[in-house]
Amino acid sequence: MEVVNAYLSGSQIVVLSRDGEGALVRSAVPPEYIVYLDAEEVGSDFARDLSKSRFVKSFKREGKWLRVGWSDRLIRDDMLFGRRGGEPRPSPFEERGIKTYEGDVHPVRRYLTDSGVEIQKPRRAYFDLETDSRVPFARKEEMRILSWALVAPDGRRWSAVLEADEDNAERDLIWAFFEAAGEFDQLLAWNGDNFDFPVLRARIEKRALRVDPDRWLWLDHLALFKRMNTASESGDEKQSMKLQSIAMALLGEGKDDFDGSKTWQAWEAGGASRAALLAYNVQDTDLLRKIEEKTGSASLFDTVANVCRVFPDSRGLNSTVQMDGYMLREGLVRGVHFPTKKYREQVEQYGGAYVMEPKTQGIERDVHVCDFASLYPSIILTWNMSPETKVDVAINGPVWEGTCRAPSTRQGFRVGEAGILPDALKRILSLRKEWNAKKADLPPGMLEWYEADRRSTAYKVVANSFYGVIGSPFSRFFDRRIAESVTKNGEWLLKRTIEEAEKLGMVAIYGDTDSIFVKNATRTQFEEFVRWCNEDLYPRIVAETGCVENHIKLAYEKQFRRIVFTGAKRYAGLYAHYKGKEATADSKPEIKGLEYKRGDAALLARRLQEKVINRMIVEGDARPETFREILGELLQRVLHDPLLIEEVQIAKAVTKPLKEYVVKKKMDGEDSSSPPHVRVAKMLAERGAEVGAGTRISFVVLDGDGGINVAIPADDYDGTCDRYYLWESLIYPPTQRLLQAAFPESDWVSALERVRPPKPRGKARKAAEEQLGLAVGAPRGIPGVGDPFLLSVAEDLGAEDVLLKLKEVAARHPGGRDLVLHVCLNSGSVAVLSTPLKVSGSVAFLREVEEVFWACAASREWEARCAN
DNA sequence: AGCTTTGGCTAGCGGC
DNA sequence: GCCGCTAGCCAA
Numbered sequence: 001m002e003v004v005n006a007y008l009s010g011s012q013i014v015v016l017s018r019d020g021e022g023a024l025v026r027s028a029v030p031p032e033y034i035v036y037l038d039a040e041e042v043g044s045d046f047a048r049d050l051s052k053s054r055f056v057k058s059f060k061r062e063g064k065w066l067r068v069g070w071s072d073r074l075i076r077d078d079m080l081f082g083r084r085g086g087e088p089r090p091s092p093f094e095e096r097g098i099k100t101y102e103g104d105v106h107p108v109r110r111y112l113t114d115s116g117v118e119i120q121k122p123r124r125a126y127f128d129l130e131t132d133s134r135v136p137f138a139r140k141e142e143m144r145i146l147s148w149a150l151v152a153p154d155g156r157r158w159s160a161v162l163e164a165d166e167d168n169a170e171r172d173l174i175w176a177f178f179e180a181a182g183e184f185d186q187l188l189a190w191n192g193d194n195f196d197f198p199v200l201r202a203r204i205e206k207r208a209l210r211v212d213p214d215r216w217l218w219l220d221h222l223a224l225f226k227r228m229n230t231a232s233e234s235g236d237e238k239q240s241m242k243l244q245s246i247a248m249a250l251l252g253e254g255k256d257d258f259d260g261s262k263t264w265q266a267w268e269a270g271g272a273s274r275a276a277l278l279a280y281n282v283q284d285t286d287l288l289r290k291i292e293e294k295t296g297s298a299s300l301f302d303t304v305a306n307v308c309r310v311f312p313d314s315r316g317l318n319s320t321v322q323m324d325g326y327m328l329r330e331g332l333v334r335g336v337h338f339p340t341k342k343y344r345e346q347v348e349q350y351g352g353a354y355v356m357e358p359k360t361q362g363i364e365r366d367v368h369v370c371d372f373a374s375l376y377p378s379i380i381l382t383w384n385m386s387p388e389t390k391v392d393v394a395i396n397g398p399v400w401e402g403t404c405r406a407p408s409t410r411q412g413f414r415v416g417e418a419g420i421l422p423d424a425l426k427r428i429l430s431l432r433k434e435w436n437a438k439k440a441d442l443p444p445g446m447l448e449w450y451e452a453d454r455r456s457t458a459y460k461v462v463a464n465s466f467y468g469v470i471g472s473p474f475s476r477f478f479d480r481r482i483a484e485s486v487t488k489n490g491e492w493l494l495k496r497t498i499e500e501a502e503k504l505g506m507v508a509i510y511g512d513t514d515s516i517f518v519k520n521a522t523r524t525q526f527e528e529f530v531r532w533c534n535e536d537l538y539p540r541i542v543a544e545t546g547c548v549e550n551h552i553k554l555a556y557e558k559q560f561r562r563i564v565f566t567g568a569k570r571y572a573g574l575y576a577h578y579k580g581k582e583a584t585a586d587s588k589p590e591i592k593g594l595e596y597k598r599g600d601a602a603l604l605a606r607r608l609q610e611k612v613i614n615r616m617i618v619e620g621d622a623r624p625e626t627f628r629e630i631l632g633e634l635l636q637r638v639l640h641d642p643l644l645i646e647e648v649q650i651a652k653a654v655t656k657p658l659k660e661y662v663v664k665k666k667m668d669g670e671d672s673s674s675p676p677h678v679r680v681a682k683m684l685a686e687r688g689a690e691v692g693a694g695t696r697i698s699f700v701v702l703d704g705d706g707g708i709n710v711a712i713p714a715d716d717y718d719g720t721c722d723r724y725y726l727w728e729s730l731i732y733p734p735t736q737r738l739l740q741a742a743f744p745e746s747d748w749v750s751a752l753e754r755v756r757p758p759k760p761r762g763k764a765r766k767a768a769e770e771q772l773g774l775a776v777g778a779p780r781g782i783p784g785v786g787d788p789f790l791l792s793v794a795e796d797l798g799a800e801d802v803l804l805k806l807k808e809v810a811a812r813h814p815g816g817r818d819l820v821l822h823v824c825l826n827s828g829s830v831a832v833l834s835t836p837l838k839v840s841g842s843v844a845f846l847r848e849v850e851e852v853f854w855a856c857a858a859s860r861e862w863e864a865r866c867a868n
Numbered sequence: 869a870g871c872t873t874t875g876g877c878t879a880g881c882g883g884c
Numbered sequence: 885g886c887c888g889c890t891a892g893c894c895a896a
Contacts (some may be wrong), residue, residue, distance in 0.1 A: 474871050
């Protein structure tokens with residue numbers, strides 16, 4: 001039997017499936033709250049008590065197991081977790097020291113597992129809601145839906161707009177949506193988990209619509225995209241997760257001039273304006289269809305869901321859920337059950353992989369790289385790691401008969417019969433092979449070819465998630481000892497391999513988790529080394545730890561013609577060949593970890609790094625002058641030219657609700673500052689923007705000169721920012737580190753590191769301050785209302801020029817009239833004093849003033865330096 | 869409420 | 885200027 005959805009509804013599980021004609025068929029099964037117990041552990045007396053208990057609805061012996069069904073969920077919670085009332089107390093099983101198995105498993109999961117039904121491919125549709133922009137998400141119960149659009153994969157589309165600002169009209173609108181959605185099983189919306197889905201549920205309730213939303217599989221397209229699209233080239237693609245940005249990067253379309261924050265106004269205006277709202281709504285929804293057409297993520301996920309026997313909705317995206325689905329069935333078939341999942345307090349971390357600190361000097365040439373094929377899965381297979389094969393063994397001395405021992409953790413495992421985890425892994429990997437073979441037999445591009453390709457990828461996804469799930473304290477399969485044995489065996493294999501390479505005169509300059517970078521070897525020597533490792537070394541050393549199978553395999557992956565490291569996990573290199581295929585003249589460099597790859601680096605920083613990498617790594621230019629020239633040119637631009645917001649902003653996500661950012665108290669009792677992106681996030685939230693966990697905050701630093709940086713939302717950018725900060729903190733350091741690593745003998749520090757002219761001090765400052773009647777040490781940073789504000793004092797700047805420019809700025813600024821600006825000329829010194837009336841309005845003005853001032857200072861400074 | 873892991877780098881803040 | 889700490893992102 002095949003099932004497209006199943007959910008608890010009242011006192012039954014509603015099961016939906018599509019028949020041969022595609023019609024939706026409903027059936028119902030009773031929900032079961034089951035716990036498995038080890039019969040021997042329970043003993044006959046307690047077993048009899050249980051079987052007679054009024055809380056127990058079903059009682060069955062299944063081999064060594066007792067299968068006990070509770071009368072309902074509350075009884076289950078009470079019996080297993082001691083959850084009734086407020087006071088936690090030990091459960092009857094805990095009191096007797098009896099382990100329970102799978103007691104937490106949800107009735108729908110239980111039904112899917114026990115019945116062995118197949119998960120059908122759902123009929124998919126995409127949708128998007130437009131809602132009243134005046135209402136924040138927090139009050140979604142009052143958030144009127146203005147329009148909706150629904151698009152099918154074949155391009156058919158439905159949409160509707162609110163007729164009147166009345167409850168009945170909205171009721172009709174929502175009703176029409178569910179009528180259109182009726183022929184589909186799975187509904188996707190961008191960021192649906194955090195917006196469209198909860199809004200729709202809230203409005204169904206508010207308008208008392210007789211619709212059961214559980215009848216559909218709700219899948220957040222953004223969450224799907226994030227999970228499935230892991231490959232990304234540069235930081236450019238990580239700037240924004242907004243639908244329009246992703247569509248732009250992926251499809252080259254999507255930018256719409258409609259202002260999403262003004263939906264209410266658009267609707268209220270009626271006529272063409274309301275039509276534009278709906279058109280925008282439909283167009284956005286169609287982007288989802290196009291994104292899927294391009295990526296195939298949802299199709300792949302359908303396949304993963306089918307393999308794991310989970311439903312393809314947002315919940316099913318979680319690895320723990322997928323593994324639960326796969327393994328519970330696997331266990332049932334083999335007569336194995338897994339522990340009940342309980343809430344866990346934070347648990348201690350375990351040790352992970354080995355990362356070598358790069359041992360390089362400048363740009364290295366001809367570096368060979370090998371890596372282990374699927375290292376963690378092959379370790380689990382080789383050492384037969386599984387909860388039920390785990391066994392205590394002697395820590396020292398010979399390995400016991402019938403067991404193997406992880407060399408670092410000294411954890412033992414029985415060998416011979418495959419454990420349930422390795423067995424499942426083996427099946428998954430062999431299925432992957434099968435589908436790969438089928439794929440190879442089919443003409444590429446055929447429907448069946450795509451399906452085979454997705455199957456193969458789906459099995460790979462599941463196999464790769466095994467280790468992570470074993471290491472997760474939130475998973476049923478969590479086993480710290482096994483997880484640590486996996487990582488530490490990896491370390492052991494990596495270090496043993498390095499040792500052997502170095503015995504042969506090669507030099508390992510870097511390695512991370514499963515890879516080794518080697519120099520002082522020819523291609524043939526390295527090939528030979530890898531072959532020897534596979535044929536001789538691994539079978540031998542693995543057998544010495546008691547293993548009876550060896551799945552460890554090393555592969556010669558690539559050779560770098562040139563490569564430079566700035567530290568662990570950070571490098572840029574150019575291939576000589578990749579898997580034996582020679583690089584061509586237009587081969588792109590491989591860049592890892594550098595700011596170029598990071599979504600939280602300023603665009604100017606990424607572009608500079610890219611340019612320098614291309615020059616020194618791709619083109620092989622090794623003259624420091626080349627780079628000094630590039631740097632000098634950019635510095636001039638950064639200090640003097642107009643800069644676009646995209647070039648200067650930084651974007652960072654807040655990872656939790658704003659309230660949860662703990663504000664520490666300083667020694668003086670004052671609150672300490674949050675990170676800049678959090679401060680800006682709070683500003684935006686105050687203005688009414690939706691800022692939740694995961695929201696990316698784009699901001700610009702106006703003043704990064706000591707103390708706490710002054711940052712503003714990118715939307716407030718008016719062309720002014722702290723250009724010295726921009727250069728000294730954001731743009732130059734990433735490239736400086738790269739150049740320092742590549743050309744260690746050159747000096748990349750003194751000349752360009754500090755470009756901010758020194759603040760005047762001593763006599764010049766004092767004179768100006770006296771002249772202005774200011775106390776020494778006037779307030780820094782953004783002043784409060786009415787505070788006198790000493791911006792800067794400097795010597796010998798061509799004071800007349802400065803004054804002229806300042807007047808221009810004052811005249812241009814709308815709030816200039818309210819701002820008292822004093823410019824003091826005193827024997828060649830200039831001081832600017834301002835009394836802002838309203839901080840928010842005056843900040844930009846003040847910054848512009850300061851900008852002018854320092855620009856003059858900087859050009860002097862720069863000229864002086866160039867002359868030297 | 870639900871959650872795949874650990875290792876490493878960098879920036880910002882506060883305290884000395 | 886250094887160090888401890890938080891935070892975010894990336895490599896594997």
